[in-house]
Amino acid sequence: MKDITSTQNSYIKQLVQLKDKSRDRKKSGTFLIEGQREISLALKGQYTIDTLLYCNDYIDNIQIETLTSAATEIIQVSKDVYQKLAYRDTTEGVIAIAQSKTLDLSDLTFDKPNPLILIAEAPEKPGNIGALLRTADAANVDAFIIANPKTDLYNPNIIRSSVGCVFTNQVASGSTDDIISFLKSKNINIFCAALQASKPYHTQDYTTATALVVGTEATGLSEAWRNQATQNIIIPMQGEIDSMNVSVAAGILVFEAKRQRQFA
Template identity: 45%
Template sequence: MLITSPQNQSIKNIVKLAKSKERKEQQLFVIEGARELSLALQSNYTIESAYVCREMFEKTKYPDVLSSIEDKNIFDISSEIFGKIAYRENSDGIIAVAKPKLHTLENLRLSKNPFVIILEAVEKPGNLGAILRTADAAAADAVIVCDLQTDLYNPNVVRSSVGGIFTVQTAVCTSEEALAWLQANKIASYAAELQAAEFYQDIDFRTPSAIVMGTEAEGLTGFWLKNATKRIKIPMRGKIDSLNVSVSTAVLTFEATRQRGL
């Protein structure tokens, strides 16, 4: 049966899930796009339901994604209804409702020589998503988000990560818990700070390492500046004194990747 009414309860609930409060209460979130859904399925996320606009889905590069979802959980919807529940333009006609995972430090599995990205009090979903995308591209072991100020499953995080939220190991904790975890795993921490004495190119990232990034407005708090192994900076040659946090994270991450010969 084709869903054509915006008053359909499932459609109304997808709209509700745009709000963090609803996502937390229902323990559900929305995935838009066949590529993102494919990555979620590969990472063993539980898909509750999928809503497909067939005329749009015909153009997808991931036509097999529906084969991993039970037929009883797949619902056809009109293009008008899809337009009401979609978060982005140029979508490929599929939206799914999924269950989130538990993101704890205890669940992280590290390589023998880990590289970790730590974010303190990240506020903007787009920045968090972009950093997850970078982490995936560089094969970072994990992203640890301390004192989270946004929702990990915010639609803008899912969208801007291009599915990286599903492929990168992620943990949410306090800064104190993250520091204790780093120390227990013998991972050196490098805090990014504008006034640091050492340039990032002079740091040896070939051993177990973590970069620690703060907010764009305030930078890192005194906790990390005091407790990190070293403070490092990116040289700024122009009149503007800082980069977007996702760009800074990418610069430091790929320097570590370069040094490691990856």
């Protein structure tokens, strides 16, 4: 077992870049996962853990033993090294280096004829993406897809804000055009949250194969989605504003679909 105590260690410097830079994550095909729950969920989601780093100041041997069996290499690090790598203020003493998944649309599989899919177009804020992933997990949707992604899914802010739900959902990403083509090839109805040419969301049938699509609060969905929708839908607003947080809107739509399906 290796033991690294210096923050100037070349390997630690590489990991800092991996934490901070999307470019480095994409180039290496790896990313950092911080926290016992998040690592456990990643393992459950069939992610491969290459290396596990832990600090005895934060975690005891009994806790670390439950995770070490899945890693190829185990490294003990000093408190200073760990704090340099850690993203959170409150930490659990363990960080994993995991292999990324491709997140291709072609990798999505559905085990029932009427899948329920949540799609978000061009979400920018990691906190919103994390909240959408938590909503997708809570409703146990069959897939969560990001159209025209603005950041990579393995951004540590997304992992943190999703409390590991980035690993519990079947996730893919692609361009708006590619996703629309994918949905149509699978005969999946497309319901787009939009102001234009819309009907109240609760008047539609979501018991068949369904994709619920939400856009950003600032710009909404692109014309491509609105024009290709089976039906545009709207959540009637009774106050002064005409929009709400994207994850809140997604939750309302997804759980209406689950209600219609009797939460199946």
